[in-house]
Amino acid sequence: MKKLKVIQREENKYYLMSDDNEGYLLNINFLKVEDCDRIKNIYISSELLDKNYYEYSNYYTFGKLFQSAGRKICERTIQDIVIIEIDNKLIYLQRLYG
Numbered sequence: 001m002k003k004l005k006v007i008q009r010e011e012n013k014y015y016l017m018s019d020d021n022e023g024y025l026l027n028i029n030f031l032k033v034e035d036c037d038r039i040k041n042i043y044i045s046s047e048l049l050d051k052n053y054y055e056y057s058n059y060y061t062f063g064k065l066f067q068s069a070g071r072k073i074c075e076r077t078i079q080d081i082v083i084i085e086i087d088n089k090l091i092y093l094q095r096l097y098g
Contacts, residue, residue, distance in 0.1 A: 001043040001083070009037060012059075016042060024049060030084065030093065031063035038086045045079035048095075055079075062093035 004016035004024060016024040030036055047053045048060065062082050080095035 002046045002049060004042045004044060006039050006042065009039070014042070025058070027059040029059075029061040031061065031096065033084070033091065033093070035086055039084050040087075041085040043083035043085075043090075045081075047079045061096045063096045065092060065094045 002018055004018055006014055007017050007023075008015040012027050012029050014024075014026050014028050016026065018024070028042075030039075048056065050056060060082075065081075082093050082095065084091050084093065
């Protein structure tokens with residue numbers, strides 16, 4: 001997982017910076033997450049940041065784990081997990097589809 005610091009947020013548009021100074025602009029919808037303004041860091045699979053990855057998008061939706069709109073979590077779908085850090089607490093979320 002790649003740690004990305006939230007530099008700026010406008011609605012669902014996140015301006016992010018990695019520890020090696022790579023910048024990213026992603027549209028991310030966090031369902032049922034309060035205080036999105038207080039998200040400090042986002043830990044996300046490097047694959048979801050790779051424009052050559054077949055499931056790459058610049059718009060992602062994440063929600064609570066084990067929802068029916070998400071894939072079954074296993075080794076092959078670990079890239080569907082994202083971790084957000086709010087007030088030094090880690091919250092695990094799952095990528096949702098459809």
